[in-house]
Amino acid sequence: MLGACPLDCPDTCSWVVTVRDGEAVTMRGNPDHPYTRGALCVKVNRYLEHAKAADRILHPMRRVGPKGSGRFERISWDEALDETAARLRGIVEEHGGEAIWPYLGTGTLGYLQGAEGVAGRRFWNVLGASRHHLNICSVAGNTGLRQVNGTPGGMDPETFALSKLILLWGTNTLTSGHHLWKFIQEARAAGAYVVAIDPIRTRTAEQADEHLPIRPGTDAALALGLMNVVLAEGAEDRDYLANRTSGWADFREEILRYPPERVAEITGLPVAGIRALGVRLAHTRPTGIRATMGIQRHAGGGTAMRTIAAIPGVTGDWRHPGGGIAYSTSGHIHLDIDTRDDLLARPVRTLTMTRLADELDESVKCLWVYGANPMASTSDQNRIRERLLREDLFTVVVEQFPTDTVDYADIVLPATMQIEHADLHAGYGHMYLMWNEPAVEPPGECLPTTETFRRLAARMGLTEPSLYDSDLELAEQLLSSGHPSLEGVTLDRLRKEGWVRLNVPQPFVPFTEGFPTPSGRLEFGSGPAYVPPHTASAAPGPYPLSLITPASHTFLNTTFGNNPELLRRSKGPRVLVNPEDAARRGLGDGQRARVFNGNGGFEAVVEISEKVRPGVVASAKGHWGKLSPGGATVNAVVDGRDADMGRGAVYHDNLVDLVPVSPSSSADSPALSP
CATH class of the missing domain: 3.40.50.740 (Rossmann fold)
Incomplete structure (x- = not known):
């Protein structure tokens, strides 16, 4: 069946x-x-x-x-x-x-x-x-993309097989949508270069040609810095900008405010790495960008997607199969x-x-x-x-x-x-x-x-x-x-x-007949192109660590959170901690810790790792509180704030601290598996 x-x-x-x-x-x-x-x-x-x-x-x-x-x-x-x-x-x-x-x-x-x-x-x-x-889930990013392209719909992911530069931006493909990897592998076999931009060295980042461990929520600043290098190289697609976009003059001035040196201070990435990727972007057609829902779960999430979506307008990548940005194909349904x-x-x-x-x-x-x-x-x-x-x-x-x-x-x-x-x-x-x-x-x-x-x-x-x-x-x-896309269905x-x-060409290159915007063009818009995350703009306080809550490899949100075998494979709630941050708190690998802030706290086993940079900790979502030590999940510390667009969620934009938990204090906690 x-x-x-x-x-x-x-x-x-x-x-x-x-x-x-x-x-x-x-x-x-x-x-x-x-x-x-x-x-x-x-x-x-x-x-x-x-x-x-x-x-x-x-x-x-x-x-x-x-x-x-x-x-x-x-x-x-x-x-x-x-x-x-x-x-x-x-x-x-x-x-x-x-x-x-x-x-x-x-x-x-x-x-x-x-x-x-x-x-x-x-x-x-x-x-x-x-x-x-x-x-x-996705509303901030959807809103940002609509402001630029008129729709959250973008590339057909199958066309990544035709890309020559692939930016996996805030997305862990091998955990959250692994079928795309086959098309990325086809592109690599043809010489494509794959870059993972992610605060965590994920499974996907480990398989990429290059990993940029960006500070959480600073993606829009990096996008502006890369476009700044494209302009410095004189590689912007001037014909595309003149005939297929609107608002370029003002947006160009915004880009010029973000040279690699400033962007390095914001993102925590080296100037040389930003400039090198910018040069590669400037001279590699087509470039395909894969950015999914995790990237927009912070205070500036909608702006981040809007700014990243501007890149194919500057480079003219929408001209080519394998060029553009893929966030969600839902806009084509x-x-x-x-x-x-x-x-x-x-x-x-x-x-x-x-x-x-x-x-x-x-x-x-x-x-x-x-x-x-x-x-x-x-x-x-x-x-x-x-x-x-x-x-x-x-x-x-x-x-x-x-x-x-x-x-x-x-x-x-x-x-x-x-x-x-x-x-x-x-x-x-x-x-x-x-x-x-x-x-x-x-x-x-x-x-x-x-x-x-x-x-x-x-x-x-x-x-x-x-x-x-x-x-x-x-x-x-x-x-x-x-709708014509449903003809014959x-x-x-x-x-x-x-x-x-769907009844669309293959390969599918969207926007060849124009964008579904009021002007019929890609619209760069006005206003700030970078909104800092709460973790960057909040005043120093008692919670100095930035927490992100990525998808689990064994659960889908909380579906399967009670499956005994998948629970066993998950090894229970865990928190990735950089060695520097662990040493300051007297935390050892495999030790149980309480992650907390003013909202509450949850318990997790510490995994000391350089997969996260200093100042950042990560704990996967998906666990059930009733099956977790202490009876709480990572969402006990997540704020009920809104992102900048669509009232989106802020699961990757919270400040916390960690303290060791003594064995006796967790003795009566629920087991990690049924």
Whole structure:
């Protein structure tokens, strides 16, 4: 059975599931898919095992213990629907629909069941619920790219095989989207030079031809410095600048304010290294830049993406296959996502995902969590816990496993996993639409999210016909936008073939006919081209170390955070510390430390390494608090601040310190594996 990986990864793999006697027995990457090429990642290779795990939630449950205790009793679907419908109806009647916060995450990126599309949104519009700003992942970068190119869509990642210079900028390809590496290898075989720009010497940085260990959040300054060298070399594409861009004169003056010497002071990189890469950039066509979501999770994240996106405008790389910038291909997806906003009786407020600790106040009477695990994944963790303990808050969690967030629910509803439901996907790291056909029947009483909302709408007596559209009807609607990129893409074809490339040329060179901006040109814009991170601009204080929280190689956000084998491979929460910083604090390799600031703290095993520069520490996201020593995750120290654009998250822009933890103080902490 052909399907597609639903997880929050640019690669959106095509997979093949073998079913025997109604049971999924094997899963492998689809060898016929041009991007997947037969390979899955270390995480998804355990997907079938995960779906059969002993701790899978299989039935509706009602809380019987105190909030946070994780104590529940099994109830029937009729009981769950009756109680939930009555509570929602009462909240709407007494407080209005805005008292409901539908908190949707990126647990699945499906256009039917998950974050990308229509799951539940029509239902919430009928009730007049508050809108949910899903800002946790990419919004600052998306906003910055739209200001320059008019869209976050950029290069087809497959064209990196044609690049001669590849800048992997703030992205760990071999952990977070490893299928791109095949195309990078093709480029290297043809003579391409690969540079990793990253505060950590990651798996990817170790495989690159050159690694620039930049200070976190100073990427825009480096971009300006590189363009400064391009100008000094007289290598700017003057024809492209004159005919395909706007705002160049002012932006050129901004570039001139950032010579390599100034940029070296800001970024912590040597002047010679900045100048050498600038010269290489000036004279190497095409140059492809891969910059993904981690790069924009700081105070100046949107500006950073906007400034980096200016580079292909200066060099003229958009002329060439293999030239430009690849952040997300989502801007090239033109599905008709009809959430029926006309069903809203009046405008409603918007509540912001990463501000859960601030905005989950007494005006919110129901928190409905699906595809999300905010107790482990969202910033300002300790204050979120306080909010979730409110007795007047009715919390419903739609889930597959007993996550940290489930422990605070009043009602838990069992959700299907990808091999058990239908969904439509589009990778944000390639140019293919994917269909996921259910391979097996759901276990227990698990339901697709779409079916849960259909049943709840019926139990509430709602009569809006679109609330009852089937999954196949919803998929047909999504494909009906009429955009030229969808010509020839039908649901019947997708169900038969499993995947279809968008109707675009191959190789795909975007913006050959102009940019989707007001001027039709690449727009350099005005204002500052570098906004310092909070860690650089904050006054000296008690927390001198800059913390970044990269993706784990074994978890996908907090998905798989309870898988015993992947937990074992992760070696538990760890924190990378430079030898200089470790020595100052009396920390030894393998010792447990508390990482803390004014928000709280978490415990992790120290790994002394020069993979991080002095003044920087790193601890991967994805662990569950209930399975971690001390009961907290890295998000206990992450601020609930906003980035400069789109209210983006700031997971890589926090100040902390470390102290040793004595063995006795952690004796009663949860184990690192179940």
